[in-house]
Amino acid sequence: MTTERQVSSFDTDHFLATRTVFSLAELREAMGRRSPSAVRTWLKFHGSRGRLKPLERGLYAALRPGADPEKVHADPYLVAAALRPDGVFAYHSALTLLGAGHSDWNVVTVLSHCRRRPLALSTARVDVLPHPAALLRGGATELGVRPVPYLETTLRVTGPERTVVDGFRQLRLVGGLEELLTSAAGFPSLDFKQLEAVLRAYDLRMLDAAVGWFLETYREHFFVPDDFLKHLEQRRPVAPQYLPRRARTERDRGRLVPRWNLILPEDALRGAEPDESPAEQRGRDLKRADDRPPSPVYALAGASRRSSARAHGAAVSEPGRRSRNAPQVVVIGGPNGAGKTSSAPCLLRDTVGIDAFVNVDVIAEGLSGFAPQASAIEAGRILLARLRELAERRADFAFESTLSGRALQRFLRQLTDAGYQSHIFYFWLPSADLAVRRVRRRVEAGGHDVPEPVIRLRFGKSLVNFDRLYRPSATAWRLYDGGVIGHQRLIAYGKRGEGPTGVDAELWAAVRSQIEEASR
Template identity: 30%
Template sequence: MQSRQHKTASFLSAHPVFTRAEFAAAFGHPASAANVTSLLRHHLRAGNIKRVSREVFAAVPAHMAAERMVIDRFAAASKLRPDGVLGFHSALELHGIAYSEFNEVQLISAGRTERVDLPFGACRFVTPAKALAATGKANYLTATMDRQGVTVRVTAVERTVVDVLHRPELAGGGEEVLKSLDLVRYLDPAKVADYVELLDNRSLASVSGWWLEKRRAALGVSDDVLARLRTRLPRSKHYALGAEPGHAVLVEPWRVLLPAQAVDAAFEGV
């Protein structure tokens, strides 16, 4: 008994957030075993762990009441699905380039698209771009980070920039995206172009090219990168970043219609 208690304490110390399968494996049991259910129930009643979702749990630090514990939302969300990658506004936050903080976490996963409320807040599941799924590159331009001892996967800055320009509604809207991207101090412009080419989305080439040209001096964007994106422009102008008819400014070289504030000097990132 003492040995199992010691093993449990060691596991919980090393796994601030864990799945049922990880817990079962540590004790040499199949994940579906009844004794795993019994053990988890025991530790839930004892206040040693806190349930995050049906299959995910958080370890409660010694001498702390479970109800007072604050679960790291990014660490917890990363465990919800095996293929989960933190993206969009969550990625902006993790890279330190978010203008505002959100309560919602966005997790990219091939599973069902949904928004669920969990003990750490809301989590929105977003399916990866079709081009990534089709080519088996769901983890393209991703990186790992440590969150309180938990390794989480997050979209790299270059992919995050393109993703939030493409779907600003998943990052707080156009204004939040623009203000956040003004905080970008380093990225590889060529990787932005690589990702846009992989997605094969002409409207994305348009808005990404506009943004890179706007930040050209600060980010060291070469003529070659801009030229690559210009070859992929759509044939006709289109709306981006939440722009609406009658309230949009056309940026002719990039064939993109943007909200007025997007092309205002206040958003030039100087």
């Protein structure tokens, strides 16, 4: 019979307090010279006391005293790190850990020298893949890898430059071309020397062309030197290449971009350059009118100015009052756990009279009711298609976003150029801790999970982006206190070019203080 005395000499409380997930090898190392039987005794004793939850043979999650094992969901990134200590997080997992991931995904991908079968967890799946063969041959598996702090540990993650190149190389592992573009456009900067080193390690003309096209598209955002673009252009493929490759078998084969010798889907080519003026975009759209049909969203500036089917009220004088002829788009913004989904329907009907609320979580649940996170990427594609359809019809619609990335700014500006009135309703939370607690409660109730470090990373970015990017460019905006779900209090509201109105001085000061802290 196992007794507490047999295991009391090991500092169990410290070990479990500093490791949310651990492997048998890690336990053995921490216990020092103790025999294998002593290690087994420790596992048996604390397992029987409800302090451990087995995840896999030789892999355990530490539980707080009194915790229900069924309600404890091990962090998939910590599980992957314990499973493969030599692992490098890559593809969509890297986008997420770097704070640029557009969609929440339930697959964690780690590269390792020791491949293994996927590990299914309650809220995610861990895929362990081999390092790319080209990097293995060149001894460059550590190229572009950086440390990223994550909870009680530090993870090794492919940096922005390597992640962009790897993403174009394996589009399915980043959720497709659209997900990669939307996410990677959120990186604040890129190191072109590092980018060149990664491209040379792979030595694939298709990757040179794909990265060149991406940088040309976002050249103003990333301050891309013309010489670097010309350098990549010289290494483009000799013959046209499809991106993604599966486009070869599809009916819509896309359109050739001569400079890069790439054949790309129309949707990827319909965006204006981020700093291109509306007049320049309209001229470009007219020039292409004979070659392709108008785009549902990205060529809205050249679309016909049909009136919305909905009867509108008077011209906008404050948020919530509508222009007679202008269609409306509303973004429900806020950090994870702010109550966007639960509060949006009533709020939209009461303020702007909009019923078309497109919710990616509802779409994902419809695709996979028992595991909605498994359909997150597909749900994101459906969401974008639905938004394009509504915009093409010049209908009023609303959708939600954390606003933690910059890509949405481009989308909203294109709608504004097309005659839309844009509104931002932002739900503020007083702390990231509250956001984490709410997401945990949502998971316990069967909802989708977001890793705690990702919640905290998005939390500050969301508020800063609302204040500096989205609020100044919106036709009108409203800021709500989301501290109590169902009882949102209006903190302030305003219009483009004007200061805030109806300010709750105490809460507004708290918001400004939080913005300053997040900006440091």
